[in-house]
Amino acid sequence: MSTYHQIPADQAFAKLDAFHHIIDVRTPLEFAEDHVPGAVNWPVLSNEERVTVGTLYRQDPLEARKVGAAMVARNIARHLDEQRDLMQKHWRPLVYCWRGGQRSGSMNWFLNQIGFKSLQLVGGYKAFRGEVIKTLADLPRQLRFVVLCGRTGTGKTRLLRHLAEQGEQVLDLEGLARHRGSVLGALPGEPQPSQKAFDTAMWQALSRLDPQRPVFVESESRKIGSVQLPEPLHQQLRDNGQCIWISMEEAGRVQLLLEDYAHFHAQPDAFGALLEGLVSLRGRERVRRWQSQASAGQWADVFGELMRDHYDPGYERSLTNHFPQLAKAPKVLLRDASEAELARAAAELRTLMVPPPGLTAAAPQLT
Secondary structure (H helix, E strand, C coil), X not given: CCCCCEECHHHHHCCHHHCCEEEECCCHHHHHHCCCCCCEECCCCCHHHHHHHHHHHHHCXXXXXXXXXXXXXXXXXXXXXXXXXXXXXXXXXXXXXXXXCHHHHHHHHHHHHHCCCCEEECCHHHHHHHHHHHHHHHHHHHCCEEXXXXXXXXXXXXXXXXXXXXXXXXXXXXXXXXXCCCCCCEECCXXXXXXXXXXXXXXXHHHCCCCCCCEEEECCCCEECCEECCHHHHHHHHHHCEEEXXXXXXXHHHHHHHHHCHHHHHCHHHHHHHHHHHHHHHCHHHHHHHHHHHHCCCHHHHHHHHHHHHHHHHHHHHHHHHCHHHHHCXXXXXXXXXXXXXXXXXXXXHHCEECCCCCCCCCCEEC
């Protein structure tokens, strides 16, 4: 196949915004697992058609090509018909499939025959995935992280939002993972991304950061729900992250947890089912008491006990093991989780930063 209408992966990734659309022609299942950011799905084979062609190929490669070609041609024709209004004069798309082979080559050929300056991504999604893995291995070591450490319910995630509003660089790991990181941490109505999609979101977020400025991030374990942090990032946070200890008065912590987990108030049975995962750690009797409190609507009591008896001891042991520098970390105290108090604490965090030796005041770093 001619390389005239192709573009190498490194060139494409450097200017993704230059394309009017990024067209992923893989199956809906492949697309749902992960895709190039901003891509739209124009599958040239459905999930079922791809299985059919693959099964036939193992029996008779020629017959599989004939059947597959007919399927691809019909699907491309349907996309061209349905997307006619999208394809205006001077429209310039990037097309890719799994490895930059026949599926994207077919779509790209049709688009160029119409007269559009369409380009096929050399190496396809596989090349993109390789770029993501490489970046996640290399980039974390170039960044300077300020790690917000503290017990559950001390407002660390909300502080990140206020820091971002005040102009600081922020990496919201729980936001990217769509999970709060605890046994109760699943977000209602928001399934977690696949590991590959999480990696891609992390690639996007890290690529936007300026290495000359500090990056605020919340302390996390290796896993956030079902997804795992890239090990180079986790290691950089643990070994070189500069910690700040965030604390909040107990009444404020309980109120914050009541707000964050308000969706359980209408479904105490679901809450109780999740607590079953704590039996091995906290014992059947204690878990039953928490379940009974939830069923009776005693939410402040159950969150207060969970906080003191389960989250705090385990979290502090984990932090001490992962962040040996924590004992010398500066401390910021919040009275409660009100917006005014969070804004004040975020401003205080910013005053703790001074430029390290050799850097100007434009590139501050926490001491």
